[in-house]
Amino acid sequence: MFLFDPTYIILLPALILSLYASWKVRATFSYFSQIPNSRRITGAEAARILLGALGLHDVKIELTPGSLTDHYDPRTKTLRLSEPVYYSPSISALGVCAHEIGHAIQHAQGYLPLVFRSTLVPVAALGTNMAFPLFFIGFLFGNPSLMTIGILAFSLGVLFYIVTLPVEINASKRARELLLSSGMITAREAEGVKAVLNSAALTYLAAAAMALLQLLRLILLANMRRRD
Numbered sequence: 481m482f483l484f485d486p487t488y489i490i491l492l493p494a495l496i497l498s499l500y501a502s503w504k505v506r507a508t509f510s511y512f513s514q515i516p517n518s519r520r521i522t523g524a525e526a527a528r529i530l531l532g533a534l535g536l537h538d539v540k541i542e543l544t545p546g547s548l549t550d551h552y553d554p555r556t557k558t559l560r561l562s563e564p565v566y567y568s569p570s571i572s573a574l575g576v577c578a579h580e581i582g583h584a585i586q587h588a589q590g591y592l593p594l595v596f597r598s599t600l601v602p603v604a605a606l607g608t609n610m611a612f613p614l615f616f617i618g619f620l621f622g623n624p625s626l627m628t629i630g631i632l633a634f635s636l637g638v639l640f641y642i643v644t645l646p647v648e649i650n651a652s653k654r655a656r657e658l659l660l661s662s663g664m665i666t667a668r669e670a671e672g673v674k675a676v677l678n679s680a681a682l683t684y685l686a687a688a689a690m691a692l693l694q695l696l697r698l699i700l701l702a703n704m705r706r707r708d
């Protein structure tokens with residue numbers, strides 16, 4: 481009953497949004513990867529220039545395997561760019577590299593949502609790992625307290641996905657401003673950058689929606705079990 485229960489239907493909208501978002505981000509990224517930027521500048525070159533101009537000389541730039549695996553690691557102050565960004569002189573490459581630099585700026589400035597998100601990482605990971613076993617045992621034995629603890633633990637993970645949204649949207653906003661103010665892209669190219677970054681933001685929105693609906697589902701299951 482727990483594994484094949486009808487409350488799974490609640491997750492359907494988020495599942496559809498997730499599938500759409502992951503298709504959309506790949507399609508948009510690959511479309512603008514085919515379009516070279518007017519200055520023919522690669523992601524790695526752009527990163528070096530922008531980090532230098534920002535005075536972030538202690539941020540390292542590394543190549544990382546995979547596609548759409550680009551990220552900024554605040555612990556080691558490293559900007560990791562995937563091959564399609566690192567070597568490509570495309571609109572997509574500039575958008576993604578500037579977005580990751582946006583995170584480096586957030587880190588350097590102590591941007592509060594990022595600080596909160598980083599503090600939340602270990603707690604949210606623990607909460608997510610504990611949530612389902614606790615909830616499941618509580619559900620199985622009809623123990624409302626255990627189900628509630630499971631739900632609270634899961635909420636920590638949900639909070640993480642929600643805090644991620646302003647962090648990501650802000651990094652993308654910084655990215656566009658940075659690329660425009662540095663003269664690295666034209667206003668027309670900024671539209672392409674915006675499309676790439678908006679499609680990436682959609683994947684974070686889908687993840688947050690999925691987490692929220694999963695939480696709602698657990699609450700519903702707990703209520704149903706209590707009434708049994």
Ligand SMILES: [Zn+2]
Nearest residue numbers: 579583648651
């Ligand atoms: Zn990001």
